[in-house]
Every structure is written in C-alpha cells, then in structure tokens.
Amino acid sequence: MTDADRNKHTDRGTLEPRDWDAFSRAANAALDAAMDKFQTASSGRVWTPTPDTIKAQLNSPLPTAGTDLEAVTQQVLDLLPYGVGNTHPRFFGWVHGAGAPGNLIADIVASAMNANCGGRDHVGIYVERQVIDWCRTLFEFPHESSGLLVSGTSMATIIAAKTARDAALDFASRQHGVGNAPLVGYTSEQAHACLARAFDMIGLGTDALRKIAIMADHRMDLTALKAQIARDRADGKHPFFLAGTAGTVNTGAIDDLSALADIAQDEDLWFHVDGAFGACAMTSPDIAPRLKGLSRADSLAFDFHKWMHVNYDAGCVLIRDGARHRNAFANRPDYLAADGVALAGGEPWPVDYGPELSRGFRALKVWTHLKEHGTERIGQAIARNCAQAAHLGKLVEAHPDFELLAPVTLNICCFRYTRPGVSEPELDRLNATLVEQLQLDGIAAPSTTRIDGRFAIRVNITNHRTRIEDVDILLDALERLAAAR
Numbered sequence: 001m002t003d004a005d006r007n008k009h010t011d012r013g014t015l016e017p018r019d020w021d022a023f024s025r026a027a028n029a030a031l032d033a034a035m036d037k038f039q040t041a042s043s044g045r046v047w048t049p050t051p052d053t054i055k056a057q058l059n060s061p062l063p064t065a066g067t068d069l070e071a072v073t074q075q076v077l078d079l080l081p082y083g084v085g086n087t088h089p090r091f092f093g094w095v096h097g098a099g100a101p102g103n104l105i106a107d108i109v110a111s112a113m114n115a116n117c118g119g120r121d122h123v124g125i126y127v128e129r130q131v132i133d134w135c136r137t138l139f140e141f142p143h144e145s146s147g148l149l150v151s152g153t154s155m156a157t158i159i160a161a162k163t164a165r166d167a168a169l170d171f172a173s174r175q176h177g178v179g180n181a182p183l184v185g186y187t188s189e190q191a192h193a194c195l196a197r198a199f200d201m202i203g204l205g206t207d208a209l210r211k212i213a214i215m216a217d218h219r220m221d222l223t224a225l226k227a228q229i230a231r232d233r234a235d236g237k238h239p240f241f242l243a244g245t246a247g248t249v250n251t252g253a254i255d256d257l258s259a260l261a262d263i264a265q266d267e268d269l270w271f272h273v274d275g276a277f278g279a280c281a282m283t284s285p286d287i288a289p290r291l292k293g294l295s296r297a298d299s300l301a302f303d304f305h306k307w308m309h310v311n312y313d314a315g316c317v318l319i320r321d322g323a324r325h326r327n328a329f330a331n332r333p334d335y336l337a338a339d340g341v342a343l344a345g346g347e348p349w350p351v352d353y354g355p356e357l358s359r360g361f362r363a364l365k366v367w368t369h370l371k372e373h374g375t376e377r378i379g380q381a382i383a384r385n386c387a388q389a390a391h392l393g394k395l396v397e398a399h400p401d402f403e404l405l406a407p408v409t410l411n412i413c414c415f416r417y418t419r420p421g422v423s424e425p426e427l428d429r430l431n432a433t434l435v436e437q438l439q440l441d442g443i444a445a446p447s448t449t450r451i452d453g454r455f456a457i458r459v460n461i462t463n464h465r466t467r468i469e470d471v472d473i474l475l476d477a478l479e480r481l482a483a484a485r
C-alpha cells in the first residue's frame with residue numbers, strides 16, 4: 001500500500017491511527033509479547049499479585065483527551081504478568097483451561113472483522129454453524145438439534161433451563177410469565193451453582209431446584225431422586241427438569257447419565273447435562289464410555305475454554321430439539337426481519353436462540369482451535385490430566401501426613417494435610433494457609449473446597465502444559481511449607 005493510500009484511509013475516520021507505521025510497530029510489539037507469554041508459560045511464577053503501582057494506574061479519571069498509542073501499548077503490556085495464572089502448568093485452581101497460542105491469530109482476525117454475530121448473512125454465521133455441527137458430531141446429537149456459542153456454561157445453562165421451562169408451559173410463559181406454575185427440577189447437591197442461578201433467573205426461584213443427596217462416590221443417589229419426584233407429584237408440583245453432571249466441580253464425579261436419561265424419559269422430564277468440563281472428555285476414547293447417556297440429553301452445556309483450551313471466553317449450549325430452542329427465544333421486530341438474498345438473509349439467526357442480539361465472533365477462535373489441534377490431540381491431553389490426578393491421589397494415599405478426602409475418578413484430587421493432636425478447625429486453618437502460601441510464593445495455585453464438611457486442598461488438572469513433575473513439585477512444596485508451620 002502506498003503512503004497516499006494509507007493517508008486516504010487515515011482521513012476517513014477520526015479514530016484511525018495518525019501514523020500507520022507507528023501503529024504497526026505497536027501491534028507487532030504486542031504480538032511479540034503475547035507470543036513470548038505463551039512460549040514462557042511453563043516457567044516463572046504461577047500467580048503474581050497485581051502491584052499497587054498498577055492498581056493506582058487503574059484508578060485514574062476518565063480520559064477525555066487521548067494518549068499516544070505507544071504509551072498506551074506499553075501500559076497494556078505492563079498488565080501481562082498479572083493474570084489469573086492459568087496459562088501456567090501448575091495452575092490447579094477451580095476449573096480453568098490453559099489457553100493456546102493459535103487463538104492469538106483468530107482473535108486478531110476476529111477483531112479486524114469486528115463482526116456482529118447476532119445475525120445477518122456473513123461469514124461469521126457460517127463459521128459458528130460449522131462449529132455447532134462439529135459439536136453435534138462429537139456429542140452425537142441429532143441433525144435437528146441446535147446450538148449457540150455463549151460466554152460459558154453459566155449462560156448455556158440459563159438458555160437450556162429457559163427452553164425447558166417454556167417447553168413445559170407450552171411457551172405461553174414467554175408472554176404471561178410463570179405465574180404460580182408449580183414447576184420443580186432436580187440436580188445433585190454437588191451440582192454447580194450455575195443451575196440454581198439459572199432457576200433464579202428464569203423466575204422459578206432456587207427452591208424449585210431440588211438438591212438430591214449423593215452417594216459415597218459423589219454421584220447423584222437415584223433412589224433419593226425417585227423418592228423426591230414422587231413426593232413432589234403427591235404435593236401437586238410439576239416436575240419438569242432433571243440435570244445430571246458430567247464432572248462435578250468438587251471432585252469430578254460423573255453422574256450415571258444413562259440412568260438419569262431413563263428416569264427423565266419415564267417421568268417426562270427435560271434431561272439436561274452440565275458437562276462444563278467433563279463433556280470434553282468425549283474426545284478421549286478412554287474416558288468417553290463413562291459419559292454414556294450424555295448423548296440422550298435434551299440439552300447440554302459445556303465449555304470450550306476449560307478442557308479444550310480455547311482462550312476465554314467460549315461456552316456452548318446444544319439443544320436436542322432445535323424448534324423448541326427457537327420457540328423459546330425468537331421474536332423479530334420489523335427492523336430485524338430476515339428477508340431476501342442480501343445481507344438481511346442468512347436465516348436462521350443466532351439471536352433467535354439466546355438472549356443476546358449483539359455478539360462477537362467467538363466462533364472463529366473455536367473453529368481455528370479445533371482445526372489446528374483436532375479432537376484426538378485434545379483428548380490425549382485430557383487423558384494425561386486424568387493420569388496426573390490419579391498419580392497425585394496415589395502419592396497422597398501413600399503419604400503419612402496427607403489424607404485423601406474423595407476418590408480420584410477423573411482429573412480432580414481433594415486432600416488435606418493432617419497432624420496428630422490438631423483440632424479440626426485448626427487443620428482447616430492450616431490447610432487454608434498452605435494453599436495461600438503456595439499461591440503467594442508463585443509455586444502453584446490449587447484452590448479449596450469442603451468435602452463432607454472438611455476443608456480440602458483441591459487440585460484440578462485441566463491443563464495441557466502440566467507434566468507429572470508439576471504434581472511432584474506441588475506435593476514437595478506442600479510438605480516443606482507444612483513442616484515450617
């Protein structure tokens with residue numbers, strides 16, 4: 001491009017760079033720094049607290065005048081070390097994916113296109129359809145199922161629960177609300193909080209979601225489930241929804257999805273599966289058989305940003321009956337009519353399958369990621385994580401000072417440090433301190449939870465960079481920190 005051409009472009013908008021060469025230098029510096037971040041992801045600290053100097057900079061007045069791009073770029077790059085730490089192989093907290101460099105390319109292109117993927121006829125819609133179609137294949141959903149890329153499983157769950165609610169009330173709820181409809185749903189007491197939040201948000205209230213007891217293996221107790229459904233029917237309630245979990249957040253337990261699908265069928269309930277991370281194990285031939293029954297779900301919520309490592313954020317909802325999904329969300333005012341063969345064509349539009357009209361081009365990074373890595377490589381990384389969690393479980397069991405608090409069945413190991421003669425509250429405090437110290441020292445970042453009321457160090461491994469040595473480093477560090485207390 002000649003200088004004259006560049007200037008012509010610059011003159012068109014007041015927000016274009018004044019100097020494209022300077023812009024190119026800034027953009028390339030950012031790209032180099034981003035690549036460096038990924039290339040060095042396995043070294044250095046796991047989590048680094050945000051320094052006070054940066055916090056102070058983030059407490060400044062609204063900029064009314066602009067700042068030189070070079071200076072802004074430097075300020076942006078200064079933020080790079082202070083993320084959550086989940087790109088590091090010893091980030092073991094909550095359930096975070098580790099990300100992958102290929103996403104950088106997709107994000108640059110998506111940003112350059114600045115596409116609004118709520119609808120209309122443009123390539124972003126076709127990319128998302130392709131991704132949804134791949135999901136149908138992976139999760140063995142039928143051709144007439146529908147899907148939508150969303151921010152994460154929490155949003156996917158809201159969309160699934162609303163579709164189920166409206167289907168149960170013949171879609172009249174869309175206009176008249178739920179009134180006093182006695183709808184009730186079921187999930188295990190180990191289910192993620194996003195299910196209760198969805199019940200809150202769809203106007204049923206959290207009490208309408210019955211939390212069913214679990215068995216010793218942390219899976220939903222099916223006898224207790226059937227008894228609760230019977231009690232509710234006897235009380236004049238309207239059971240409509242049953243959510244199983246493929247990988248609970250506390251321990252990674254996988255509910256008996258086939259049995260739940262049978263119960264849902266017998267009781268005429270909408271069968272939802274929360275597969276936030278666990279569903280991704282469909283990519284692993286070794287683990288997929290344990291997800292049997294998942295493909296019979298009426299709806300599935302899962303994340304690409306967890307065990308598939310697409311960079312945040314990227315979740316997905318799949319709904320078996322695409323027509324009911326559409327009926328639960330579609331409403332097109334005149335100004336959004338989908339007409340003809342030009343830009344306003346391209347039916348069906350994503351806006352008809354969820355609450356958002358304006359949506360970014362999230363699908364591009366998912367599409368690129370799946371193309372680059374394929375499901376086989378992703379599945380192999382998942383199987384490795386399960387082996388690492390099992391290795392940690394064995395080390396804990398063999399160690400006199402550590403106690404395993406739940407069986408390791410997938411990728412999560414919950415345990416605690418113990419010491420003879422120390423009270424339960426003191427043990428809780430000691431273990432909490434150990435986790436904080438690991439994080440503050442930058443060595444590793446597990447999180448915590450409670451298992452059967454006991455405070456647990458919770459190590460979740462959803463990280464393609466983690467190696468067995470990282471697990472050993474974690475336990476060695478815990479041993480050392482505990483001995484010093």
Ligand SMILES: Cc1ncc(COP(=O)(O)O)c(C=O)c1O
Binds near residue numbers: 094095274276303
């Ligand atoms: C089992 C389970 N369900 C739902 C969620 C919520 O997912 P998101 O954070 O993508 O909304 C999580 C998050 O960790 C989870 O582990």
